Amino acid sequence: MRVSEVMTRSVRVASPDQPIREAASIMADIDAGVLPVGENDRLVGMVTDRDLAIRAIGKGKGPDTPVREVMTADVKYCFEDEDTEHVARNLGDQQIRRIPVVNRDKRLVGILSLGDLAIEQGASPAGDALENISRHGGRHTTQ
Template identity: 65%
Template sequence: MQVSEAMTRDVRVAHAEETIEQAAQLMAGLDAGALPVSENSRLVGMITDRDIAIRAVARGKGPDTPVRDVMTDDVKYCFEDQQLEDVSRNMGDNQVRRLPVVNREKQLVGILSLGDLAIATRDGMAGEALTDISRPGGTHTQTG
């Protein structure tokens, strides 16, 4: 099964120059914990509710802080035509719960989450990815 068969297609993005308050409001409206970040129609990062809490609020930054100041700019992504099993393994290896999905022209076309994996596969693939994501000592950090 390809990523395009499991991903969520209706993806909203935050813009790098927007404030974290605007991003948080968009997340609240979507009931989502993460948003891809774009700048000049290009995917430049991801912002999560955790980024806002750890990189902004915990450091005394206000709601007018630009998204670019707290987003994760090391963007991990996958292609819509990749095999779901391979991407699931990569999610575990990189300890990420969601990945932006791009086409071969690197335009954002969706997002793939653990929930999408669970719904699409029903074969334990999401559980295996979650086990790998949850292991301690990964490279993912919120202190960057």
């Protein structure tokens, strides 16, 4: 099965210059813990609820802090025409639960989560990925 068959297509995107307060509000509106960050029609980062808690609030940054100051710029992504089992393995190896989906022009076209995989393919690929994601990775650091 291809990623394009199971991904979520309607994706809200934050701007790198947008205040983190607005990014948090968007996350609350869509009931998600992650937002892709786009600039000039390109994916430039990802911001998560964890980024907001640790890189912003935990460091004493205010609600008007630009998203670019707390986002992860090193974005892992997959292509819409990739095989879902391959992507599920990569999610586990990279210990991530959600991944932006781009077309071959590297334009954002969706987002793929473990939940998307589990709903469409059953527990096996998603469960295998989750098992790898959940393994202890040692001491965690944030920038």
